[in-house]
Amino acid sequence: MSWKIDLVKDIFEEGEGSVILQTPISFMNSRDRLIWHGTKDGSFSVSSSSHMEKDKELEVKGQVSTSNSFKGVWNKIWQLHTTSSEKMFLWRACQDSLPIYVNLFKRKVVSDPLRPICTREEESTLHALWNCEAAKDICCLCSKKLHKSSSSHLTMLVFFETLIEVLNADELQEFVVVARQLWLRRNSCIFNNHFMPPNVFLRESRLRLEMLSEKGQPQIHSRDHQLCSSAKVWQVPPLNWFKVNWDGAVDQAKGIIGIGVIIRYDKGQTIATMRQKKTFFPDTQLAESYGALVAAQFARDVGLSQIVMEGDSLQVTKALQEEHEA
Structure with missing residues (x-):
C-alpha cells in the first residue's frame, strides 16, 4: 500500500504534498480520520483555534508563537x-x-x-x-x-x-x-x-x-519602629485616660468585614468590648478605616471623652492624625 503520488501533487501544494508523501501508511487497514493538531487528542475546539489565531498574529509581529x-x-x-x-x-x-x-x-x-x-x-x-x-x-x-x-x-x-x-x-x-x-x-x-x-x-x-x-514591609520590633498596636506589649494610656483598640478582618468570598473593639482603662482593666460584622466591599484598608469609625462611635456611646485610639494600620492611623481631610 502506498500513496497516490500524482493525486497528492495535484491536490496539495508542493510543501504540503512532500510532507504527506513522507508520512508512513499504516499496514493495519484502519480507516482514515481527520486530526486537528491544535489539541492533544486531535479533536477540534473553538478555543484551540482561537489560540492558534493569536499565535499567528504574534508571528506576523515577529514574535515566536510558542x-x-x-x-x-x-x-x-x-x-x-x-x-x-x-x-x-x-x-x-x-x-x-x-x-x-x-x-x-x-x-x-x-x-x-x-x-x-x-x-x-x-x-x-x-x-x-x-x-x-x-x-x-x-x-x-x-x-x-x-x-x-x-x-x-x-x-x-x-x-x-x-x-x-x-x-x-x-x-x-x-x-x-x-x-x-x-x-x-x-x-x-x-x-x-x-x-x-x-x-x-x-x-x-x-x-x-x-x-x-x-x-x-517586614515587622520591625525596635521601639522606634513599632506600628501602632502591632507592638507585643500593650502601652498604657495617660493617667485617667482610656485606650480604644480596634481591628478589622475581611472575608473576601462572602463580601463581609468584621470589626472588633476593646476599651481599657489606664491600669489595663477592660471597660467594654464590642464586635460587629457588615456586608461591605472586602478591602483590608477599608475595613480598618471603618473599624476606626466604629471604635470612635462606640467610645462616644459609652460616654468617654479622654481616649487614645490605637489600630494596626499605619495608613489609617496617619490619616487620623492629619489635620486636613484624608
Missing part, C-alpha cells in the same frame, strides 16, 4: 508584589481575554468596536489601558520611565514584555495598579455613567501603592 517564549512574562506576573486580583487582571489582559469592545464585537455582543469613551479608535486591550487619550492623561503623571514607554502597535503581551526589560519592581507595580484602576474607571464610566477625574484617580492609585508598600 507559549514557552513568554514563560518569563508569566513568571514575572505571578512574582509581582500586588494582590491576586491585580495579578489575575494583568494575566487576562496579556491573554487578551478582557471584555473589551473589539472582543465583544467579534462575538457579536456589541455592534461597534469603537472605544465608548473616546469613540476614535477600536478598543483593544492596549488602547483601553495605555493608548487612549483618557489613559494618557493619567500615564503622563506616573513615573518618568513609565510614561515615556512607547507602545506602538504591539499587543498587550508584547508591550508588558518590553516593560519588564526597562522598569524596576516598583515601577512595574505602579503600572499594574494604574492599569487596573484605569480598567475599573472605564467600567464605571460605561455602566454607571461616572468618570473619575484625574486628580481623584491619582489619589486613589497612590493610596493603593502605599497600602501595598505597607503590607510588604
